[in-house]
Amino acid sequence: MKRGFLRGERVVDPRCVCWWLQTCRPLSSPCGRFPPEALSPGCSYCGMETHAFWLVQLFLFVLWGAHQQVIVCNESLMLEKLPRCGKSFEEMMKKVDSKKWCNLTEFIPYYDNFSLCTEREAIAARCFWPNRLAQGFIIGIHKQFFSNCTSEKVHWEDPPDEILITLILIPVFLMVTMISLVVWCSKRSDILV
Secondary structure (H helix, E strand, C coil), rough: CCCCCCECCCCCECEEHHHHHHCECCCCCCCCCCCCCHHCCCCCCCCCCCCHHHHHHHHHHHHHHHHHHHHHCHHHHHHHHHHHHHHHHHHHHHHCHHCCCCCCHHHHHHHHHHHHHHHHHHHHCCCCCCCCHHHHHHHHHHHHCCCCCCCCCCCCCCCHHHHHHHHEEEEEHHHHHHHHHHHHHCCCCCHHH
């Protein structure tokens, strides 16, 4: 029996390329057409040139890319499913005292579940997440639960003029005093030594 493996009724030489097509071309032969005597025993001519093979691959790649662009976001399905996430979040927030709604540590696991739910529903509707519709829904939930959680801004005021002038003049007088001391010491170096 010839060395190789059986493919249908014929023995295919593993030294050949294109064995998956049940015809083959020797690995050692150059690309393109070649005489039948160049084939190893048990091998038949594949007939597919390298350029044609690459064109088929390019065609399949373009076809796959076109298929990917056909997928469109189903916004109505997403808008139908997002309120379920809101209801679930609302039920979980009932467990938290409304006075603690502004404390993130009290409800962070519930908000995480809500966020994951909106992401899951958007992806199920073949939409990106976040998108403008999901963002609008999330903002609505924020307005419902967190509208009273505005942070109080600290209003800084200038100190009284007496304190301000004192804080400015003290470093200035210290610098003038230190410079004067250095100059005086440098002129009197013969006495200090």
